[in-house]
Amino acid sequence: MKKGLLSAAVLSITCSSTVFAHGSCDTELHGYMQNIKDEMRAMSSDVKSGDNQSAVKHVDSLISYFEKSRSETPHKFIHDDLKGAELKSQNAEYQKVVDGTIVVLKDLERALQSGDSSKVRELFGAMGEQRKLGHSSFKDC
């Protein structure tokens, strides 16, 4: 993949907004997300320098941060005062998107191991889509 294109893709995936819709949130999930951002950047820099072996290790860390994130409740649900059945169903929606993201990461791991760079590029795009979906649906800080 062209380096410029990869950098642009990664920038758009990891770039975080400095505008907070409802103030900043100091949640466990926010901390995991910061780690996810750092791991994404480290992984992409490994891919750029051709070190797929090291990139795979960052993908493993990403999977484990998403697994931890799965058991957290987004700040938005608390802010919106969701309770009972509604909280349960929104949580299930949130977990579905996290699970989909983990599937993309497992595919990415395989593509890195087999050196399939066009698949790697496609899966970087898919990660960007997961981020967009997750943030537009569940992030308010």
Ligand code: HEM
């Ligand atoms: C490449 C993928 C992702 C990256 C790099 C990423 C990065 C971040 C960052 C840096 C924040 C902190 C706030 C900010 O500065 O904007 C954040 C917050 C958040 N992200 Fe992600 N994220 C990713 C994917 C996802 C996915 C897939 C979901 C949901 C399934 C998600 C849900 C959230 C939520 C809910 C918050 C707000 C924290 C809270 O409610 O406590 N993110 N993310």
